[in-house]
Amino acid sequence: MRHLVICGAGTGGTVAANLLRKRLDRSEWSLTVIDRDDEHYYQPGFLFIPFGFLKREQIVKPRSKFLPRGVEFVLAEIDRIDAAANAVRLRDGRTIPYDYLIVATGTEIQPAETPGMLDGWRDTIFDFYTPDGAEALAAKLKGLYGGTIVVHINETPIKCPVAPLEFAFFCDDCLRRHGKRDRFNIVYVTPLPGAFTKPVASAVLGHMLEEKNIAIVPDFNAERIDAAARVLIGFDGREIAYDILVTVPTNMGSEMIERSGLGNEFRFLPTDPRTLRSKAHENIFAIGDATDLSSSKAGSVVHFQAETLAGNVLRAIEGRPLEPGFDGHANCFVETGRGRAFLIDFNYETEPLPGKFPFPVIGPLPLLKPSRLNHWSKLAFRWIYWHLLLPGRRIPFVPARMKMAGKKRPA
Amino acid sequence: MPQKTLANAAVDVDAEGYLTDFGQWTRDIAAAIAGEEGIAELTPAHWQVLEFMQQEFKAGGQAPSIRKLNKSGVISTKKLYELFPGGPAKKAAKIAGLKKPEGCV
Numbered sequence: 001m002r003h004l005v006i007c008g009a010g011t012g013g014t015v016a017a018n019l020l021r022k023r024l025d026r027s028e029w030s031l032t033v034i035d036r037d038d039e040h041y042y043q044p045g046f047l048f049i050p051f052g053f054l055k056r057e058q059i060v061k062p063r064s065k066f067l068p069r070g071v072e073f074v075l076a077e078i079d080r081i082d083a084a085a086n087a088v089r090l091r092d093g094r095t096i097p098y099d100y101l102i103v104a105t106g107t108e109i110q111p112a113e114t115p116g117m118l119d120g121w122r123d124t125i126f127d128f129y130t131p132d133g134a135e136a137l138a139a140k141l142k143g144l145y146g147g148t149i150v151v152h153i154n155e156t157p158i159k160c161p162v163a164p165l166e167f168a169f170f171c172d173d174c175l176r177r178h179g180k181r182d183r184f185n186i187v188y189v190t191p192l193p194g195a196f197t198k199p200v201a202s203a204v205l206g207h208m209l210e211e212k213n214i215a216i217v218p219d220f221n222a223e224r225i226d227a228a229a230r231v232l233i234g235f236d237g238r239e240i241a242y243d244i245l246v247t248v249p250t251n252m253g254s255e256m257i258e259r260s261g262l263g264n265e266f267r268f269l270p271t272d273p274r275t276l277r278s279k280a281h282e283n284i285f286a287i288g289d290a291t292d293l294s295s296s297k298a299g300s301v302v303h304f305q306a307e308t309l310a311g312n313v314l315r316a317i318e319g320r321p322l323e324p325g326f327d328g329h330a331n332c333f334v335e336t337g338r339g340r341a342f343l344i345d346f347n348y349e350t351e352p353l354p355g356k357f358p359f360p361v362i363g364p365l366p367l368l369k370p371s372r373l374n375h376w377s378k379l380a381f382r383w384i385y386w387h388l389l390l391p392g393r394r395i396p397f398v399p400a401r402m403k404m405a406g407k408k409r410p411a
Numbered sequence: 412m413p414q415k416t417l418a419n420a421a422v423d424v425d426a427e428g429y430l431t432d433f434g435q436w437t438r439d440i441a442a443a444i445a446g447e448e449g450i451a452e453l454t455p456a457h458w459q460v461l462e463f464m465q466q467e468f469k470a471g472g473q474a475p476s477i478r479k480l481n482k483s484g485v486i487s488t489k490k491l492y493e494l495f496p497g498g499p500a501k502k503a504a505k506i507a508g509l510k511k512p513e514g515c516v
């Protein structure tokens with residue numbers, strides 16, 4: 001018997017298990033998936049909790065429910081990967097040997113990386129990247145009379161890089177609907193030079209912020225936070241005062257990666273950007289947020305990576321050359337408030353551009369433009385996530401590789 | 412491709428002034444770019460950062476992140492901001508003749 005082991009049963013680990021169980025002979029290959037808990041959250045739902053649009057119970061299901069038959073699900077904290085011994089060591093003392101390993105341990109927020117951030121934690125400083133954080137923020141926002149809400153990205157890369165923008169747009173929308181907008185300032189603070197990394201989308205989204213009277217502070221890198229005085233202090237000496245700080249703290253890979261000695265400075269696993277094989281070990285592959293790829297850390301990206309990953313694990317097992325199949329494709333809906341959303345579709349080479357998706361002219365979804373249909377599509381993504389994405393099924397009309405058809409480069 | 416004259420030499424640059432061919436880089440060109448970026452003089456402390464960045468670039472094809480510079484013990488982030496005011500990762504990469512740090516989307 002040979003062993004395939006998957007670390008992490010989130011989006012990537014679950015899709016990988018579903019695709020590979022079908023293709024590996026059960027009499028020859030065992031498949032083991034390890035995660036520390038049995039609660040699979042639909043993470044895009046975290047954005048909606050602070051505004052009361054969704055409740056925690058509506059976005060969580062047991063992980064085991066989405067793993068196929070013939071997979072052993074081990075509930076345990078992974079202590080480390082012992083790549084020299086081809087084994088995963090668990091906190092409880094058990095050792096799980098592997099012939100092939102898939103790393104899918106995602107990324108986590110690290111508030112302790114910014115001095116002072118934990119001093120005001122869940123008092124005046126909040127995150128919405130965890131279920132607890134999103135719920136605490138919901139309670140706080142409900143009781144607010146007025147003041148300055150600062151939406152802050154501490155350091156890049158972060159998962160779902162558009163989520164903080166969506167948060168700012170929702171804030172504006174919600175306050176407006178409650179007739180309280182004039183009592184609040186909303187400030188968007190980012191280490192990037194603008195609203196987004198790439199110029200065309202950055203200009204469009206930046207304009208959107210302006211329209212909604214959300215001030216943007218670009219190129220800001222926080223050195224520390226004075227939680228008692230409620231100010232964010234930059235390395236360049238700039239100070240930003242807040243009443244409520246909604247921050248996306250530094251995102252880093254699992255501590256397990258660091259204990260294994262396999263990570264870069266963010267604890268991300270150095271991974272070949274096209275084949276998804278570890279750069280250091282021929283029998284280790286990686287998917288999703290745990291990798292050091294420059295593609296977005298998003299569920300849609302995991303979906304587009306999955307086919308290449310599964311195919312290449314099989315190729316490696318059979319001794320065939322790997323296929324450089326992944327092109328960096330990402331496809332993200334950006335909620336802009338008032339029942340509308342943007343859609344952006346891009347890859348390693350092509351920045352988000354205006355146009356129509358998935359078909360030229362007829363669309364029906366407009367790219368880089370707010371529309372109701374995009375908003376409904378984002379809401380539908382929750383159903384797609386549980387029923388198509390996790391089981392590793394195709395999403396109709398959305399190919400794994402990005403297509404240029406329908407996109408227009410502005411003059 | 413746009414060209415630019417720096418320290419009396421013609422070099423190929425991208426739209427934002429980053430060198431596109433590291434082979435054309437010299438220490439004089441570095442000083443010229445530094446001047447344009449508002450850094451009057453490149454001190455030994457600057458050079459330590461620039462040389463580390465070039466090594467990292469040769470090894471990995473990417474300019475290192477601020478976090479990496481800090482973690483490697485070359486320089487603290489605070490000091491880095493003093494040496495390259497504004498955007499240190501981008502400024503230092505430009506002066507070192509490297510392409511613009513990619514940044515993730």
Ligand SMILES: Cc1cc2nc3c(=O)[nH]c(=O)nc-3n(C[C@H](O)[C@H](O)[C@H](O)COP(=O)(O)OP(=O)(O)OC[C@H]3O[C@@H](n4cnc5c(N)ncnc54)[C@H](O)[C@@H]3O)c2cc1C
Nearest residue numbers: 008010011012036043044078105106160288289298299300
């Ligand atoms: C607020 C928010 C909004 C988002 N919105 C969108 C969106 O609109 N569209 C989109 O496509 N994506 C969105 N995303 C991103 C998307 O959810 C993630 O990119 C995706 O879930 C990543 O999958 P993954 O498998 O890499 O990591 P995860 O799904 O996070 O899984 C990692 C797993 O590893 C486990 N693990 C880690 N370390 C250990 C250990 N030591 N021992 C045991 N288990 C361990 C964890 O418990 C976890 O289950 C959003 C994310 C957030 C936070």
